[in-house]
Amino acid sequence: MRILITGANRGIGAALSNECARRGAEVLGTARSHPDLLPLDVTDPVSLKALADRLDRETIDGLVCSAGVYLDKGQGLEQGYPPEMWADSFAVNVTGVFLTVQALLPCLARATAPKIGIISSQMASQTRAPGGSYIYRASKAAVLNLGRNLASDLKGRGVAVGIYHPGWVQTDMGGAAASITPEAAAQGLADRLDALSLATTGCFETWDGKPHPY
Numbered sequence: 001m002r003i004l005i006t007g008a009n010r011g012i013g014a015a016l017s018n019e020c021a022r023r024g025a026e027v028l029g030t031a032r033s034h035p036d037l038l039p040l041d042v043t044d045p046v047s048l049k050a051l052a053d054r055l056d057r058e059t060i061d062g063l064v065c066s067a068g069v070y071l072d073k074g075q076g077l078e079q080g081y082p083p084e085m086w087a088d089s090f091a092v093n094v095t096g097v098f099l100t101v102q103a104l105l106p107c108l109a110r111a112t113a114p115k116i117g118i119i120s121s122q123m124a125s126q127t128r129a130p131g132g133s134y135i136y137r138a139s140k141a142a143v144l145n146l147g148r149n150l151a152s153d154l155k156g157r158g159v160a161v162g163i164y165h166p167g168w169v170q171t172d173m174g175g176a177a178a179s180i181t182p183e184a185a186a187q188g189l190a191d192r193l194d195a196l197s198l199a200t201t202g203c204f205e206t207w208d209g210k211p212h213p214y
Contacts, residue, residue, distance in 0.1 A: 003193075004028040004060050004107075006100055007067030008037055012119065012166050012189070015182035016064060019190045028060070030067075042067050042096030052103040060107040062193055064117040065097045065143075072135040086135050093139035098146060105159075114159045115196045117189065118147040120204070122165040127213045144204060144214070151202035160201040164192055167207045180207075 003020050007013035008029025017029045030040035030051070038054070041047040042065075069092045071085050097118060108114040122128055124140035144163050151161035166189060167180045188207030195209070204212045 001025045001061045002028065002059060003062040003064060004030065004104065005064040005066055006030045006040060006042055006096075009034045011066075012169055012182055012185055013064075013066035015186035016066060016189055019183070019186040020193075023190060025062075028055075040100075042100050043091040045099065048099050048103040052106070055104070055107050058107055059110040060104060060114070061111040062115045062117065063101065063104055063108060064119070064189075064193065065100055066119045067096060067100075068093050068119060070133075070136045072133055075133075075135075077132075081134055089135045089139050090142070093136075094142045094146060097143050098150075101150060108159055109157065113197070115193060116147075116150070116154075116159060116161045117193050117196065118143060118161065118163045119166055119189075120144045120147065120163045122206070122212060124165075124204075125213055148202045148204070155198060155201055158198065160196050160198050162192060162196040162200065163202075163204045164189055165204075165206045165212050 003025045005013050005017050005027060008017045009031035017027045021027045029037040031037040032041050038051060039047065040051050069089055071089050072081055075081050101116060120143050121140040123133065123137045124144040147161055147163035154161060166185045169185045170181050185207050192205055192207065192209065204214060206212050
């Protein structure tokens, strides 16, 4: 199995790359700038085209959209959340996911049972609304909606799409007080990707396989 993982230079993306490789997959990791990874800025159409051209006529069995940002942590309602922060967050967390899928669809179309995993968050769920982190919550809700609609459109092409909450993970984004390690999250997410099929396409699940409310 050949898997491409965006944002593979750190956090969940790096741990998932290691876990998939440990399971025998050929992993193509991307990052904006890293000597050992394929260059990709998911917000830049030129960068996306360069990656698509580089992989022209190649096959990708799985695509994991892990690249993401959490720019509004700690922002205050009265003076925080500037417009450029909204634009920059959505450019990575939502538009970047769509553009990556769009650019790599030809590679996925060559696979026998292609799969797309989208890393969202429990903060996308409308059933969990404790306030704050408005930009991050909105972007993760948007990419959840994007994933479910992609699942509908791509099912007829044989491409399965799963959307996942990776857990509260001990990364730069999640913080040291988070409940699980990147390795534990990666093991669960790799299991989810293995289990994903057209029968479950459009699912929103936690890293450990529980259905998550929308």
